[in-house]
Amino acid sequence: MENRALYPGFFDPITNGHVDIIRRGLKLFEGIVVAVLKNPKKSALFSTKERVAMIRDIFAGEPKVEVKAFDGLLVDFARKSRTRIVIRGLRAISDFEYEMQMAMMNRRLDERVETVFLMPSETYSFLSSHLVREVARLGGSLQGLVPPVVTRALELRLGAGGGR
Ligand code: PNS
Numbered sequence: 361m362e363n364r365a366l367y368p369g370f371f372d373p374i375t376n377g378h379v380d381i382i383r384r385g386l387k388l389f390e391g392i393v394v395a396v397l398k399n400p401k402k403s404a405l406f407s408t409k410e411r412v413a414m415i416r417d418i419f420a421g422e423p424k425v426e427v428k429a430f431d432g433l434l435v436d437f438a439r440k441s442r443t444r445i446v447i448r449g450l451r452a453i454s455d456f457e458y459e460m461q462m463a464m465m466n467r468r469l470d471e472r473v474e475t476v477f478l479m480p481s482e483t484y485s486f487l488s489s490h491l492v493r494e495v496a497r498l499g500g501s502l503q504g505l506v507p508p509v510v511t512r513a514l515e516l517r518l519g520a521g522g523g524r
Contacts, residue, residue: 365445365476368395368434371411372404373510375492377484379418381449382425384478391424393441398431405493405517417509435470450477451485 365385371378371394385392394415398408406414408429419425430437438444446466448459463475480487487505495502496514506514 362391362442363389363445364391364393364441364443365389365447366393366395366434366438366441366443367447368397368430368437370397370399370404370489371415372406372489373411373492373506373513374415374418375484375487375489375506375510376504377449377451377480377487379507380480380484381447381478382419384480385447386422386424388476389445389447391426392447393443394419394425394427395434395437395441396427396429398429406513410513414507414509414513418507433469435466435473438473439470444472444474446473446475448475448477449480451480451487 365388367378367382367385369378382392382394396408396412396415404411412427412429415427419427428441434446438446446463448463450456450459459475459477466473466475484505492502492506492510492514496518502511502514
């Protein structure tokens with residue numbers, strides 16, 4: 361299998377923390393497949409199509425980044441994508457328990473899949489899509505925390521000032 365890695369997530373929306381992890385991953389792997397979870401049951405601010413389009417826009421000049429939507433098990437998508445490396449970001453100890461459970465479950469489901477943890481810049485150690493949505497809804501500034509395409513999408517979705 362090729363030395364490409366999957367970077368899965370919900371990305372509702374992608375933040376500069378995610379972008380930072382992808383850029384770090386590009387230094388280690390030949391390519392990154394950003395795997396955007398389709399989840400019709402989870403109420404999302406942005407549709408799968410919108411989340412995928414934003415990430416494609418951000419990495420438009422980077423041929424080593426592919427963006428795909430997936431549903432079902434991550435290990436099945438890894439097999440279909442001919443990748444066996446999964447990248448996850450670890451911001452703080454609080455992420456560890458959930459991430460460990462997920463990595464162990466994925467290993468149990470398919471022992472060929474390895475999870476690799478990368479730490480984002482400390483600038484983004486508090487950042488999450490959830491907080492971005494909340495701050496945007498309440499009209500706070502997200503300057504430097506999300507890419508400009510995300511700021512524009514938040515403004516359009518939540519009205520003027522969303523995330524500026
Ligand atoms: O952005 P998130 O919410 O941290 O991403 C979580 C994600 C998408 C990586 C995880 O929920 C996932 O892989 N879902 C696919 C279903 C699956 O494979 N579940 C078993 C692994 S524990």
